[in-house]
Amino acid sequence: MSSISTPALVLAAALALVATPVFAQATVDECADQAASQYEPGYEAIGRDMAAMDPTVAVEACERAQADAPYSVNVKAWLGRAYVWAGQTDKAVPLFEVAASGDNVVALALYGDMLIVGDGVDQDIPRGTEMLQRAADIGFAPAQNSLGLSYDIGEGVAEDDLQATRWYRAAAVQGLPRAATNLALMYQEGFGVDQDYVAAAAWFERASAKGEAKAQYNLGRIYELGLMVPVDYVRAAGLYRQAADYGDMFAQNALGYLTEKGLGVDVDLSAAAALYQQAAEQGFALGQYNLALLYEDGRGVPQDYSQALLNYTNAANAGDRDAPVNLGLLYLEGKGTAQDYAQGLYWTKVAADRGHPIGLNNMGHIYQNGLGVDVDLAQARSYYQQSADLGYALAVDNLAGLDAPAATPTADDTPTDLPGNFAPLTEAYPPSKLDS
Numbered sequence: 001m002s003s004i005s006t007p008a009l010v011l012a013a014a015l016a017l018v019a020t021p022v023f024a025q026a027t028v029d030e031c032a033d034q035a036a037s038q039y040e041p042g043y044e045a046i047g048r049d050m051a052a053m054d055p056t057v058a059v060e061a062c063e064r065a066q067a068d069a070p071y072s073v074n075v076k077a078w079l080g081r082a083y084v085w086a087g088q089t090d091k092a093v094p095l096f097e098v099a100a101s102g103d104n105v106v107a108l109a110l111y112g113d114m115l116i117v118g119d120g121v122d123q124d125i126p127r128g129t130e131m132l133q134r135a136a137d138i139g140f141a142p143a144q145n146s147l148g149l150s151y152d153i154g155e156g157v158a159e160d161d162l163q164a165t166r167w168y169r170a171a172a173v174q175g176l177p178r179a180a181t182n183l184a185l186m187y188q189e190g191f192g193v194d195q196d197y198v199a200a201a202a203w204f205e206r207a208s209a210k211g212e213a214k215a216q217y218n219l220g221r222i223y224e225l226g227l228m229v230p231v232d233y234v235r236a237a238g239l240y241r242q243a244a245d246y247g248d249m250f251a252q253n254a255l256g257y258l259t260e261k262g263l264g265v266d267v268d269l270s271a272a273a274a275l276y277q278q279a280a281e282q283g284f285a286l287g288q289y290n291l292a293l294l295y296e297d298g299r300g301v302p303q304d305y306s307q308a309l310l311n312y313t314n315a316a317n318a319g320d321r322d323a324p325v326n327l328g329l330l331y332l333e334g335k336g337t338a339q340d341y342a343q344g345l346y347w348t349k350v351a352a353d354r355g356h357p358i359g360l361n362n363m364g365h366i367y368q369n370g371l372g373v374d375v376d377l378a379q380a381r382s383y384y385q386q387s388a389d390l391g392y393a394l395a396v397d398n399l400a401g402l403d404a405p406a407a408t409p410t411a412d413d414t415p416t417d418l419p420g421n422f423a424p425l426t427e428a429y430p431p432s433k434l435d436s
Helices: 006-035 055-068 073-085 089-101 105-117 125-138 141-153 161-172 177-189 197-209 213-225 233-245 249-261 269-281 285-297 305-317 323-333 341-353 357-369 377-389 393-401
Strands: none
Touching (some): 006 055, 006 073, 055 073, 105 125, 125 141, 177 213, 213 233, 233 249, 249 269, 249 285
């Protein structure tokens, strides 16, 4: 029988129990320092955005913490967050399942978002929305913003601008930049609140100061368009530059336009082309269109009809309303490609079917002159009339000219060069509305 007394055994056991938590706390703290969110209560000072995390360091730190504190719900959530940023979503899911069941807000918010969009898991919008609601009710700003978006677009809940604004505001007052941007957009558009450009600008300012590219872009648009503030191209260009440097394609295109036109910055067509190129490479249709215009005219870049054709095609396929007009003309004229009346007709009709006045006019000209189709003056008149009804002056002239004797060709009179009453688009322009 051991000579150690029972009290001594109890004391030894107690000392052993104390030693492990003290050791574990150091690794838990290291994990928190690498992977906690700044919107978690108690971690405001050390938490960070996912974009500011080093995924390799965070994963290693939190794996050590998980080994030392295997039952810690917080550690599971932080390790899951690190795995998500490291692109190892499959490892994050089981950790989030456990942490979410313990009402950990990080797990609820991230896993809720994943379930709603089906990112690395089977899509389950109702369950994801329920998780966001739980985290939002606890007061976690990222969940509040995500829940606001759900109400904004009617995903998992009935569309409700009032509720969207409520949740965006709750997150914005906690300092979440993207929530401030979303709230600003609600004020800008008058959704869920009275339209108020002053309030919109104020919230965009708050988000811009924290490096939120979307806020910088949209605030730039307010100054470019003079929405309840004096037009200030210099300020707009500066804001666009900040957002463009973050890779925002809307800002890249908008700054390209100001640079092309010399608004707030010196005219520099080469720099404008480079900015349009950056936006185009991200699939932004308007950037592709504006770049195509420069290639077609040889401004800022060597004239290159094949590049113009490529970029017009990309823009047209992406839904740009104007690109099909010029794309149709390139095919009809055989620039950058072999002359192809069938393709010219196709793309011009795409523009006309989208209600474009120039596309409608050009369709009238195709049928009036029999360019790849039988001459059909009734069709020509119909297209010219539709274009004229939209206020397009050239269509008015063409409609009047149909009744002149010289304006009645035969099918054998198909010209090889396009007459002057075809109308290409030649003006680059920024988006007509603010993009979110």
